[in-house]
Amino acid sequence: MGTGIGVTAFGACDEEWKNAVISQLNKLSHTSNLYYTEPCVTLAKLLAEKTGLKKTFFANSGAEANECAIKVARKYYEDKCGKQGVIVTLKNSFHGRTLATLSATGQDKFHELFNPLVSGFVHSTANDFDELKSICSANPVSAIMIEIVQGEGGVNALDKSYVQSVYNYCKENxxxxxxxxxxxxNGRTGELYAFMGYDIMPDVVTTAKGLGGGLPIGACMLGEKVKDVLGFGTHGSTFGGNPVAAAGAISIVSRLTDEFLASVKEKGEYLKTNLENADGVESVSGLGLMLGIKTKKPVKEVVNYCLENGVLVLTAKDKLRLLPPLNIKQEELEKAISVIKNALK
Ligand SMILES: Cc1ncc(COP(=O)(O)O)c(C=O)c1O
Structure with missing residues (x-):
């Protein structure tokens, strides 16, 4: 029920993904991103067609994808205003463990041992639009960076009205x-990308985890406004866009059809309804197959019981976090629910 922290989207050793990876491995395993490869181009095209964003820079992890987004925002502002801007991120967010993404992360516990942090980030309270506006009035803001569902922060979905206000404010300013x-x-919330359920169009979308299906890949997708901000020599990666990882990612993204995404939503509802009414549960949060469960018992006890009974689960702060495979079978879901229910009692 954890998919290696949200990575093996179609389960461990998924046949279709494995065949795509092996077939590419037999052709070409690495070129560096000095050259385009067929899988890398196909994946970029697929992402552009499905999201409406224009260009993708491929990296190797979520943190690296976010590093790229941060560089794009900084350079966009420098090019436009001839001075440095700041990026507003949200309190309780999580954006990675490199120094810049750690600094972007709005949780002190991740900062404590790693000072001095990278400057240029201001944190605003999630769902507080007035606070965000006052920060933006007082600072030269290049970008606002959000997670639609704060995952590591406790699986909390942002309010739709807040996200839409942020989107409109960004456009106007x-x-x-x-x-x-x-x-x-990549289908986790029942949408291809969670922003699609919020009726907004971001300038930059970063992703990783489930995109790779089991091999490391990160993607920073860039919209019309910013697609050419990073020119030759301003960014790069030796391993980024690796053709084997990209071939696996194509096999994932091409299966995330509307019909399949509807089944993710259905399974998410089933899981949520079953757990919401279970003994030992205070509340269930999240979207699709990304759920957080506030337990009455200490969460560690629940995790250990599940582990002893063959169900791997995750935590997020003091909550139980579930990120099952998107194609989980009904009988597997039922088995997991039964073990988790026993653990919660
Ligand atoms: C929202 C978010 N951003 C960034 C990251 C960092 O990704 P990675 O561990 O691949 O660097 C994570 C990882 O949990 C995440 O949940």
């Missing part, structure tokens, strides 16, 4: 909207 879909992306 030429502030870039960056959506970090490292965890929420």
């Amino acid at each position: 030429d502030i870039l909207l960056i959506v970090d879909e490292v965890q929420t992306g």
Whole structure:
């Protein structure tokens, strides 16, 4: 029920993904991103067609995809205003463990041992639009960066009205909207990307985890406004866009059809309804197959019981976090629910 922290979207050793990877491995395993490869181009095209964003920079992880987004925002502002801007991120967010993404992360516990942090980030309270506006009035803001569902922060979905206000404010004030879909992306919430359920169009969307299906890949997708901000020599990656990882990612993204996404929503509802009414549950949060359960018992006890009974689960703060395979079979879901229910009692 954890998919290696949201990575093996179609389960461990999924046949279709495995065949795509092996077939590419037999052709070409690495070129560096000095050259385009067929899988890398096909994947970029697929993502553009499905999202409406224009260009993708491929990296190797979520943190690296976010590093790219941060660089795009900084350079966009420098090019436009001739001075440095700041990026507003949300309190309780999580954006990665590199120094810049750690600094972007709005949780002190991730900062404590790693000072000095990278400057240029201001944190605003999630769902508080007035606070966000006052921060933007007082600072030279290049971008606002959000997760639609704060994953590591406790699986909390942002309010739709707040996200739409942020989107409109960004448009009106030429502030870039960056959506970090490292965890929420690639079908996890029942949408291809979670922003699609919020009726907004971000300038930058980052993703990783489920995109790779089991091999490391990160993607920073860039919309019309920013697609050419990073020119030759301003960014790069030796391993980024690796053809084997990209071939696996194509096999994932091409299966995320509307029909399949509807089944993710259905399974998510089934899981949520079953757990909401179970003994030992205070509340269930999240979207699709990305759920957080506030337990009456200490969460560690629940995790250990599940582990002893053959069900791997995750935590997020003091909650139980579930990120099952998107194609989980009904009988597997039922078995997991029964073990988790026993663990919660
Ligand atoms: C929203 C979000 N952003 C960024 C990251 C960092 O991704 P990675 O561990 O692949 O660097 C994570 C990882 O949990 C995440 O949930």
